[in-house]
Amino acid sequence: MSQAGERLALGCDLGATNLRVAVVDARGTVLSSVRRKLDDRTPSVVAEELAFGAKEALALLGKDLDAVSGLGVGVAGQVAGDSGIVLVGPNLGWTDVRFGALVERAFGRRPRVVNDLSAAAWGERSVGAARGASHVLLVFAGSGVGSGMILGGELYEGAGGIAGELGHVKVVPAGGRPCGCGQRGCLEAYVSGHNLAQRIRELAREGKARAIVRAAGGEPDRIGGPCLEQAAEEGDPEAIELRDEVAQLLGVAIANAVTILNPQKLILGGGVLAGMKGLKLRVREWILRAGGKAQVEQLSILDPALGDDSGVIGAGLLGLHAAR
Numbered sequence: 143m144s145q146a147g148e149r150l151a152l153g154c155d156l157g158a159t160n161l162r163v164a165v166v167d168a169r170g171t172v173l174s175s176v177r178r179k180l181d182d183r184t185p186s187v188v189a190e191e192l193a194f195g196a197k198e199a200l201a202l203l204g205k206d207l208d209a210v211s212g213l214g215v216g217v218a219g220q221v222a223g224d225s226g227i228v229l230v231g232p233n234l235g236w237t238d239v240r241f242g243a244l245v246e247r248a249f250g251r252r253p254r255v256v257n258d259l260s261a262a263a264w265g266e267r268s269v270g271a272a273r274g275a276s277h278v279l280l281v282f283a284g285s286g287v288g289s290g291m292i293l294g295g296e297l298y299e300g301a302g303g304i305a306g307e308l309g310h311v312k313v314v315p316a317g318g319r320p321c322g323c324g325q326r327g328c329l330e331a332y333v334s335g336h337n338l339a340q341r342i343r344e345l346a347r348e349g350k351a352r353a354i355v356r357a358a359g360g361e362p363d364r365i366g367g368p369c370l371e372q373a374a375e376e377g378d379p380e381a382i383e384l385r386d387e388v389a390q391l392l393g394v395a396i397a398n399a400v401t402i403l404n405p406q407k408l409i410l411g412g413g414v415l416a417g418m419k420g421l422k423l424r425v426r427e428w429i430l431r432a433g434g435k436a437q438v439e440q441l442s443i444l445d446p447a448l449g450d451d452s453g454v455i456g457a458g459l460l461g462l463h464a465a466r
């Protein structure tokens with residue numbers, strides 16, 4: 143239980159379809175949380191929703207905004223440093239949105255706005271799987287692919303706040319698949335859940351990938367990572383080949399990041415990896431095989447420990463950190 147006078151934070155996790163707001167104490171404990179569905183992604187409307195959600199979460203504890211010392215928001219997109227500007231939020235349909243200023247208007251106080259995976263990395267590092275580690279790389283492969291980095295005990299966001307865009311490193315240098323970022327050949331274009339499903343549908347239209355489509359019960363809407371995993375586990379050669387290719391692309395990209403950054407802890411998460419155990423195993427093998435020998439020897443590969451809470455906890459604690 144929180145004690146009177148304890149510093150509390152509001153942590154917000156803004157995804158494409160949902161907004162989650164939690165009241166978090168300085169030890170990273172979630173005291174209350176609410177989820178609001180985003181029907182309208184107009185930035186000012188989302189900022190108002192966030193303010194409503196925060197009031198609801200505080201009301202559950204019998205508190206109001208006066209009890210809050212820090213406010214952090216993790217956004218699925220590129221955030222320009224401390225400016226609060228979301229440069230690109232593909233799943234939200236946002237470009238150059240001054241979201242920090244909108245939240246400040248709705249709330250009456252300035253938030254710390256960061257990339258959602260930076261928030262997740264800070265959460266896992268503060269109270270989760272990488273607790274206490276100074277050098278942490280968190281990689282999530284789900285509806286998008288990205289990473290968050292803690293280097294030397296601090297969140298590393300790069301010169302302009304947009305470091306760690308692992309999903310947009312190039313894995314096919316020429317003639318690659320188009321990516322949501324506008325370029326071609328990005329890792330995300332091969333690995334994200336949406337792109338993986340799209341690719342299987344393209345194969346199906348060419349009369350291929352029959353076992354994968356069968357594993358989806360023949361329903362186009364169910365095509366995706368889990369049916370690829372199922373068909374591969376049942377021994378279908380096409381599914382095995384596709385899963386191996388995805389594992390290699392993702393695993394080698396992560397291995398390269400490990401070679402460069404020399405983290406102590408690597409946290410692997412996200413819906414695609416959570417739903418495809420065989421893929422995850424192979425990604426891990428590629429990291430160990432392709433990473434620098436000494437770097438790999440110093441590395442622990444871990445599952446996230448905070449589940450869906452990593453983003454709200456990390457955002458809240460970053461909000462407190464910024465308010466110090």
Ligand SMILES: [Zn+2]
Pocket residue numbers: 309310321322323324325328330
């Ligand atoms: Zn891209």
